[in-house]
Amino acid sequence: MKQDYYAVIFTSLLSETTEGYQETAIAMEKLAKQQPGFLGIESARDSLGITVSYWESLEAIKNWKANLDHLKVQETGKTKWYQWYKVRICKVERAYEFFADEF
Amino acid sequence: MKQDYYAVIFTSLLSETTEGYQETAIAMEKLAKQQPGFLGIESARDSLGITVSYWESLEAIKNWKANLDHLKVQETGKTKWYQWYKVRICKVERAYEFFADEF
Numbered sequence: 529m530k531q532d533y534y535a536v537i538f539t540s541l542l543s544e545t546t547e548g549y550q551e552t553a554i555a556m557e558k559l560a561k562q563q564p565g566f567l568g569i570e571s572a573r574d575s576l577g578i579t580v581s582y583w584e585s586l587e588a589i590k591n592w593k594a595n596l597d598h599l600k601v602q603e604t605g606k607t608k609w610y611q612w613y614k615v616r617i618c619k620v621e622r623a624y625e626f627f628a629d630e631f
Numbered sequence: 632m633k634q635d636y637y638a639v640i641f642t643s644l645l646s647e648t649t650e651g652y653q654e655t656a657i658a659m660e661k662l663a664k665q666q667p668g669f670l671g672i673e674s675a676r677d678s679l680g681i682t683v684s685y686w687e688s689l690e691a692i693k694n695w696k697a698n699l700d701h702l703k704v705q706e707t708g709k710t711k712w713y714q715w716y717k718v719r720i721c722k723v724e725r726a727y728e729f730f731a732d733e734f
Contacts, residue, residue, distance in 0.1 A: 534724075535638075535640060535719060535721050537638060537640065537683055539673050539683070543731060570642050570679060570681060571679070571681075572675035572676050572677050572678075572679050572680060572681045573675050573677060574675050574676060574677065575675075576673060576674070576675045577675060578673060578674075578675045578681045578683060580640055580642070580681060580683075586724075606729060606731070610729065610731060611730075611731050612728075612729065612730050612731065613728070613729050614726065614727070614728045614729075615726065615727050615728075616638065616723050616725070616726040617723070617724050617725040617726070618638050618721035618722060618723050618724060619721060619722045619724055620719050620720070620721050621637075621689075621720050621721060621722055622719070622720040623717065623718065623719040623720070624717070624718055625715075625716070625717045625718075626709060626713065626715065626716050626717075627714075627715050628646060628709070628713060628714050628715065
C-alpha cells in the first residue's frame with residue numbers, strides 16, 4: 529500500500545525590497561532538504577512565486593516550520609521580502625505522471 | 632465550520648515544440664474558471680512550470696479532467712508540448728495567509 533504524503537503550497541508576491549532574498553531562498557531550500565521527513569521541492573516564479581515542498585508527515589512540516597534558522601528567515605520574509613503569501617498544507621490523495629517517449 | 636477543498640498541483644517541463652502552447656494555456660485557464668466547483672488558479676513558470684488549481688470537490692476535478700475540450704488539449708499536451716508532467720490531487724487541510732502592512 530502506498531504511503532500517504534503531504535504537500536506545502538507556498539504562493540507569494542515579493543515586495544520591492546528583495547535584497548538578500550535569492551541567496552536566502554537557496555540556503556533555505558538546502559536546509560529544508562536536510563530535515564527529517566523531507567521528500568522533495570519544486571519552485572517557479574514569474575510575477576507570482578510558487579514553491580511546493582513534499583513531506584512524509586504533518587509532524588515533519590511542523591518541525592520544519594519551527595526550525596530556528598527557518599523561523600528567523602520567516603520573520604525577515606514578513607518584514608522585508610513579501611508583499612503577500614499564502615501557505616496551504618495538503619494531503620496528497622492521488623498522483624500520476626507523464627513522460628514523453630522521445631525524452 | 633470551514634468547508635474542505637482540493638488542490639490540483641500540475642508540475643511540468645515543456646518540450647521544444649511550444650507552438651500554440653501559450654494561447655491554449657490561456658484558453659484552458661478561462662475554460663477552467665467556468666467549470667462548476669472551480670475556486671481559483673495560480674501559475675508560475677521559469678524552467679519548471681507549476682499550476683495549482685483549487686476546487687470544491689473531487690467530483691469537480693474529475694468533471695474538469697473529463698471535459699471534452701480539455702481532453703483534446705490534454706492529448707496535444709502529451710504529443711507535443713510536454714516533456715514531462717506530474718499531477719497531484721490534494722486535500723487542503725489547513726491554510727494561512729500574510730499581508731504586509733504597507734500594501
